[in-house]
Amino acid sequence: MGNLYHNKTAQWLVYAAFFAGLAVIPMTVDDSFLLNQLATYGVYGMLALSISLCWGFGGILNLGQGIAFGLGAYGMAMTMQMQTQDESNPIPPFMLNNSLDHLPMLWQPFQNTYIGMILAVAAPTLFCAVFGGIMFRARVSGPFFAIMTLAMLSAFYTIIIDRQPYTGGVNGLTPPSSLQFAGFEVDPYSPTAYWVVFSFLLGATVLAKLITQSSFGLVTQAIRDDSERVRFLGYSVAGYETVIYTVSGLIAAVAGCCWVMLVQYVSPAQLDVGFSLSMVIWAAIGGRYSLLGSIIGAFIIQGAQSYLGDAFLATWLLILGGFFIVVVRFLPNGLASLVESGLGLFATKRGPASAEPNGDAKPIPAE
C-alpha cells in the first residue's frame, strides 16, 4: 500500500470533492456581497494555481506574475470602459481630463467587446511567451529569473503610472457599469459571476493537473530538479520552460479578467511588487508542489486577511510574515506536505498491520 497522497485516482477524487464543495456555496449563501468576495478568492486561487504550475512544477520562481494578471485586468477594464462609451460620447472621461481629444490607437480594438476580451488574454500570454522565450534561451534561471521578472514588473508599474492619458495613471480605470457579454449583463454580485469564476478556476485546475500528469509535465519536473541533465538527454529545456511559463501567464491573465469583472476596478496596485509576492506566499504556504494545496493556501491567507485582518488590523502583516518565515524554514513544501507525510504515516502503519495476521515474517516488498 503506497502513500495515498501519490495515488492519481485519489487525487482526482479529492479535486472533484473540492470543486463540488465550491459548487454548493452559491446555493447556501444569500448575501450577494459575500458571494462576490468568495468569487474574488476564486481569482486568487487561480493566481496561486498559476504560481504552483510555474514554480512548483516548472521550477521557475516568478515574482512578476502581476504582469500577466495586471495586463489581463487592464485589457478587461478597457473593454468594459468602452462598453459604456457610445457614438455621441466616444472617449472615456479620464482621457478628456487629460486633454486627449481622440481615442488613442491603443484603445481602438477594445471598442469591440470580443476583440477586447481576446486581446486582454492574448496580449499578456504573448508577452510571457516572448519574454520567457528570450530569457530561457539565454539560460537565465533560478534567482536571476526571479529578479528579472521583478524588474519587468517594476517597468510595467512605472509605465502605467507615467502614461496617465492612456492608462488612468495612479487612479487606474473604474468602468462605470458591469460587463455586457452577448447581450447579457454579468452583475458582479450575482451567482452568475460566481459561476463564471468557478468555471474558469475549474478549467484552469483541470488543465494544470492534466499538464502535470502528462509526459510534458514530467519533463518540466525533471528540469526543475536538474535542468543540466535534462539538457544532456536532448530535451529543449528553454522550450519546455517557455511553455510552462506561458501557460501559467495565461491562467493569470484570465484571473485578471475575472477580477475586473468582479470588482470593476483596476489600478497600478495590481502590478505592485507586494501583490505579486503575496501570490508566491499563497503557493508557498499551501504547498507549491500541490495545485490544490496552492489554491487552498490562497483561500486560507486571503480569508484570514479579510476576517482576522479586521480583528488584528495592526498585527496582521506581522502574523503573516512570521507564519511565512516559519513555513519556509520548517515546512518548505507547504501545508500540503503535512497531508503527504500524514498519509505516508498511515501507509507505512498499514503495511506491518496487514502482514501480522498470517504470521508472515517476510518483509513486504516496497512498491
Add this chain to the structure above:
Amino acid sequence: MDLGSLLNALILGVSIASIWLIAALGLTIIYGTAGVINMAHGEFIMLGAYSSYMLQFYLGVPYLLCLPASFVIVALVGLALERGLIRYLYNRPLDTLLATYGVSLVLMQGVRLIFGSDPKYLAVPEIFQSNVMLGSASISTFRIVVLGVTALLVFALWLLFYKTRFGVQVRAVMQNKEMAASFGINSGRIYMMTFALGAGLAGVAGALFGVLAIVLPTMGASYVVQAFLMVVVGGGSLAGSVVASGVTGEMQSVFAFFTNDTFARFIIFVLIVVFLRFRPQGLFAQAGARR
C-alpha cells in the same frame, strides 16, 4: 537644448548614482559572498533611518554620530537574523529570498506598530541644508555628503576585501566554500560577518536616505528593486556595483532630462532586462565557481 542644463543633468546623475550605489552596497556584499537574495534589505535601510531618528529624538545624538551608530544597530539586527534564520537556508537560495521577504513584512509592520505610520524627519546640521553651485549646476550640500560617504565606504570596503586577512578569507569562501573550509577558514563565521556587514551598510544608507526623503515604515520598498538590479547588473562584485550604479545613475539623469523621471526609470528597467539577456552573468562575473 543648451549644454549647460545637460551638464547639470550629468552632475545630478553622479548624485543619483551615489544614492543607488549606497543602497546596493550592503546587498552586493551579502549576495556576492553568500549568494543570499536578501529581500529584507529595504527594511534594513528603513531600520537605519529609524535608528538615527531614535538616537536623535530621544538621546539627542548629533547627526554625524548617527551614521556609525546606525551601522552598528542594523549590523546587530542583521547578525541576529543570520544566526536565527538565514544560516539554515544557505543551500536553498530561492528559500532565502522568500524567508527574507517574510522578515521584511515583519520588520515593516513591527516598526509601524512602534512608531506609527506618520512620517518622521531627521534633522541635519545647518551647513548641510544649503545649496552649492558647481559651475552652472546647483546641488544641495547634503547630496555631496551622500556622495562623500559612499566614496568613503567603497574605499573602506576595497581595503577590507583586498588588503586584510579577513578579506582574503571572504574571497576564498566566495570562490569555493569547501576548499576554503579545508584550509581552515570557518565559512559559517565568514557568512555571519559579511551578512552583518551588509546589514550595517544598509543602516548607513538608511541614515542618509532619512534626510533625503521622509522616514516611513514603507520607505525601504522603493529602494530594494533598484538595489537588486545594480547588484545583478554588476555581477555581484564591488567594482561591478560601482560601475553599474554609475552608468545607470547617469542614464537615469540624462533620460529624465529628455523625458521625465518615471519614463526614464521605465527605460532603465527595460534596458537592464535587455542587457542581462545578453550578459546574464553581469558586468564583472565572479571568478571561480558559480552557485
